[in-house]
Amino acid sequence: MTITPAELAGYAEIVFDVAVPIRADDRVLINAEIEHAPLARTLVEAAYARGARYADIWYFDPHAKRSRIRHADVATLAEVPAWLDARNEELARHHGVLVNIRGFASPDLLADQDPVRSALDRMPNLSSRQRLQLNNLVRWTMVPYATPEWARAVFGEPDEARLWEHLRSILRLDQPDPRAAWQERLDELLRRAEVLNELRLDRVRFEGPGTDLTIGLLPEAHWTAARLTSVQGQGFQANLPTEEVFTTPDYRRVEGRIRATRPLALVGTVIRDMELTFTGGVVTDVRATTGADVVRTHQATDAGAARLGELALVDGTSPVGRSGVTYLETLLDENATCHLAWGAGLPPGVPAHLRERDAAGLDEAGVNSSGVHVDFMVGGPDVTVTGIRHDGTVIELLRGEEWQV
Structure with missing residues (x-):
C-alpha cells in the first residue's frame, strides 16, 4: 500500500523532532515538486502545531524547466530570479528551518533535450540555498517522498506502493521507535x-x-x-x-x-x-x-x-x-x-x-x-x-x- 495519512503524520514528526527540531516562532521553508504535496502539507501542519511563525511551500515544476530549456534564449538559461534568492536570504536572516523534499517526479525528463542547454539551467538548485546549507546558516534537511513516476524510473512501472515499502525501511519508519533508531545509527x-x-x-x-x-x-x-x-x-x-x-x-x-x-x-x-x-x-x-x-x-x-x-x-x-x-x-x-x-x-x-x-x-x-x-x-x-x-x-x-x- 502507499503511505497513509497516519504514516505521513508520523514521518513529519520524525522530520521535525529528529532531523530539524522546530522552535517557537521559527520560519519554515519547504521546497517540493507538485507531486510531493501530501507530505509538504503534512509538514506545514506539523510545523504550525510546534509553534512555527510561518511555513511556506515552494512547488517547483520540472515540466516548466523543460519548456525553458526547449525555447528560452541560451544566454538566459543560467539566470536565477532574484526573488527566489531573496526567499533564502530572508530565511538565513531569521536562522529558520529548511526542508527539501526529494524524489523527482520524472528523473529522465530532459533526456531528449540538448545536454548543454540542460546543464546551463541548474534550477531548482539555487546557489543561495547551497550557501545556507554549506554554512549551516539554518537548520536544514533533505527527505524523500515516493511518486508514481519515480517508481516507474526505478522499477519500470509506476508501483508507488513498492517504492514506499523500501522507504519505510530506509527511513526506519517501520521500527518500534524511529527516533531511538535514528539516534542509535547517528551515534x-x-x-x-x-x-x-x-x-x-x-x-x-x-x-x-x-x-x-x-x-x-x-x-x-x-x-x-x-x-x-x-x-x-x-x-x-x-x-x-x-x-x-x-x-x-x-x-x-x-x-x-x-x-x-x-x-x-x-x-x-x-x-x-x-x-x-x-x-x-x-x-x-x-x-x-x-x-x-x-x-x-x-x-x-x-x-x-x-x-x-x-x-x-x-x-x-x-x-x-x-x-x-x-x-x-x-x-x-x-x-x-x-x-x-x-x-x-x-x-x-x-x-x-x-x-x-x-x-x-x-x-x-x-x-x-x-x-x-x-x-x-x-x-x-x-x-x-x-x-x-x-x-x-x-x-x-x-x-x-x-x-x-
Missing part, C-alpha cells in the same frame, strides 16, 4: 568517524574495476557524520536517511581515474557509466555512455566545479545499499555506498584549525570553493578503500563493503 556513525580521525590519514585510495584514484586529505583531516550544528548552536540531521561518514579532501591532491558504480540523476538527465580522470586535482577527462556533455557543462560552472569537495564512506550495513535498488535519487543512492562529490567543500569536514579562515585562506589550505556540489557513487563490493598515513603506512578501511578498522 554509530559518529563513533566510526572518530576511529577514522584517530588514524590520522594523509590520503585515501580507491581501487576496483576501472578505478585507481588517490585523494589527498587536509592536514589533521576531520571525519564526521551528518549530525551537524547550526551557526546558532542547534543540532540537526542534514539528510534523512544518512549512512555516511565524510571528510573534506585537499582538492589539489587528487590523481587517477574513478568509475561511477551507480547512475547519477543530474539536472533532468541520467548519467550512466561515468568515468572521470583527475590530473593535479582537476577533472581532465569525462566519459559516459549517456550524459557526458551534461557533466562537462556542469563542471564548467566555475573553477571549483571540476574539483573534489567531499569524500564519503558507507559500509554494507546501510539499508539503502542492502535493498539492492538504484533509486536514481542522490539522497538515497549516496547513502547506499561510498561516494565523492565535485564542487564545494563541506565546512563540517574541514579541520577545526582551518574553519576561521577567509575564502582565500581556505583555498590556500586546499578547501574547494564552488557554486555547485554533486555527489556521485563510487563504492561497491568490488571496490577496496585504503588509507595511507604520512609515513606511508597502508591501512585497509573497506573491503567487500565491510569495515576493516
